[in-house]
Amino acid sequence: xxxxxxxxxxxxxxxxxxxxxxxxxxxxxxxxxxxxxxxxxxxxxxxxxxxxxxxxxxxxxxxxxxxxxxxxxxxxxxxxxxxxxxxxxxxxxxxxxxxxxxxxxxxxxxxxxxxxxxxxxxxxxxxxxxxxxxxxxxxxxxxxxxxxxxxxxxxxxxxxxxxxxxxxxxxxxxxxxxxxxxxxxxxxxxxxx
Numbered sequence: 683x684x685x686x687x688x689x690x691x692x693x694x695x696x697x698x699x700x701x702x703x704x705x706x707x708x709x710x711x712x713x714x715x716x717x718x719x720x721x722x723x724x725x726x727x728x729x730x731x732x733x734x735x736x737x738x739x740x741x742x743x744x745x746x747x748x749x750x751x752x753x754x755x756x757x758x759x760x761x762x763x764x765x766x767x768x769x770x771x772x773x774x775x776x777x778x779x780x781x782x783x784x785x786x787x788x789x790x791x792x793x794x795x796x797x798x799x800x801x802x803x804x805x806x807x808x809x810x811x812x813x814x815x816x817x818x819x820x821x822x823x824x825x826x827x828x829x830x831x832x833x834x835x836x837x838x839x840x841x842x843x844x845x846x847x848x849x850x851x852x853x854x855x856x857x858x859x860x861x862x863x864x865x866x867x868x869x870x871x872x873x874x875x
Contacts, residue, residue, distance in 0.1 A: 702720045705758065747767065771785075786828070822852055824854070
């Protein structure tokens with residue numbers, strides 16, 4: 683039993699080492715990958731970003747920060763200058779409200795093996811697909827609203843979030859981020875008596 687676990691761990695470590703780093707560039711408020719097999723593989727395997735007609739992948743700031751933290755991408759702001767985690771994080775916090783709370787939920791969901799994408803057209807922060815399901819294969823299972831544990835949510839706001847989830851035939855998931863950046867989830871759904 684121990685031997686099998688050790689072999690599995692070694693196999694995962696080897697796969698992690700074999701993953702090639704995708705080169706990206708910060709242009710305006712967008713992060714675009716190079717046109718390469720590695721960038722398309724990143725999209726195909728994990729559904730990170732949006733695959734563009736020219737073969738490049740456009741990543742969101744949240745996806746980019748996550749992939750940068752995981753050493754899957756390098757971000758160049760000029761031909762020779764790279765962005766590090768702290769620099770991108772500061773830039774993203776200036777550009778997007780509530781960025782860090784949203785990032786904590788995104789990171790936690792990705793680390794748990796879920797594919798998480800934006801849900802702005804649904805009126806939510808994110809949509810989350812069940813494990814093993816990729817966008818386009820089936821519909822998302824949840825819409826997610828990240829909140830900080832110190833913030834209050836009125837009954838009207840809660841009802842509105844529930845309404846969004848119900849109207850899109852998804853379950854409502856509230857991702858509550860605490861002071862240590864740990865996330866707890868609360869699911870709400872409609873039941874017929």
